Amino acid sequence: MTLLKSLGGALAAAVLTTTAWAETPVLRASVLKFGTVNWELNTIKHHGFDAANGFDLEVQGVAGGSAAKVAFQGGEADVIVSDWLWVARQRAAGHDYVFIPYSKAVGGVMVGKDSSAQSLADLKGQKIGIAGGPLDKSWLILQAYAAKTHGVDLEADTEQVFAAPPLIFKSALSGEVGAAINFWHFLAKMEASGMRKLVDVSQAASELGLDPNTPLLGYVVKGDLVRDNPDLVNGLAAASRSAKELLASDDAEWDRLRDKMKAKSDAQFEALKAGFRAGIPAPGPVDEAAAARMLELMVELGGEDLMGKADALPEGTFLSSGS
Structure with missing residues (x-):
């Protein structure tokens, strides 16, 4: 029992x-x-x-x-x-x-500290590293922004290199690409390493009538x-x-x-x-x-x-x- x-x-x-x-x-x-x-x-x-x-x-x-x-x-x-x-x-x-x-948080475009570029229009003829593919949303917004504000066709006027974020990060730091579009946390590391932000996606979005918030x-x-x-x-x-x-x-x-x-x-x-x-x-x-x-x-x-x-x-x- x-x-x-x-x-x-x-x-x-x-x-x-x-x-x-x-x-x-x-x-x-x-x-x-x-x-x-x-x-x-x-x-x-x-x-x-x-x-x-x-x-x-x-x-x-x-x-x-x-x-x-x-x-x-x-x-x-x-x-x-x-x-x-x-x-x-x-x-x-x-x-x-x-x-x-x-x-x-969104990405943006970074250039080397010694780059003479002051706007997206100055990237003509240069190589741009892009984290993602041709349909990356940041890349699309930046293309529309460049066309609207500078009359530039970024896709036609630059050479694009599409790769994973870490590879774009390394290529940007080494100078293999003249500019880089990457995710925000890689941009933060790039900026901390001495690179300069040319334009961020939130700024471009605002210019296109979108709400960056x-x-x-x-x-x-x-x-x-x-x-x-x-x-x-x-x-x-x-x-x-x-x-x-x-x-x-x-x-x-x-x-x-x-x-x-x-x-x-x-x-x-x-x-x-x-x-x-x-x-x-x-x-x-x-x-x-x-x-x-x-x-x-x-x-x-x-x-x-x-x-x-x-x-x-x-x-x-x-x-x-x-x-």
């Missing part, structure tokens, strides 16, 4: 433990192993912002963005990081994905998760905001993260910290009218190759505050 009571007690305890564990949903995030989003995700885990918002964040590092998308689309991950234009394209193709703002990058989840477990999705958004508030104000938190940032000098470290902080979007919903204008420009510049069937902003692209 005593044995039965003990077994019964153990079973009851196991059931309670399992129930308690089951009540804390796990959110699997598939992200680039060395991407800057890891700084925020690490902050969320370190300070328990996930637990405080009712979920357990599990970070899965992958080698590339395409691997993250495969994991997400195949059900092996619950959330990835991508830009909302990709989400809009997917929604137009019938995939129910939803975007939660993460960052408004529209967050381009964000967490992407599936619509059924939003409907079936809105507390989990809103918990992710809240945890992200808590981490951003800490990173925006606490230098000690950056000191804790420094080893993970791969900064090779104090100048690089400070540039990365400043760049991340500058990219923190304001709280509140995305301005969908501003986003619609950006999508229209992307359709005009990149056509169906870039935006697929998305010729207007699909309803439900952004997580609404009432979700």
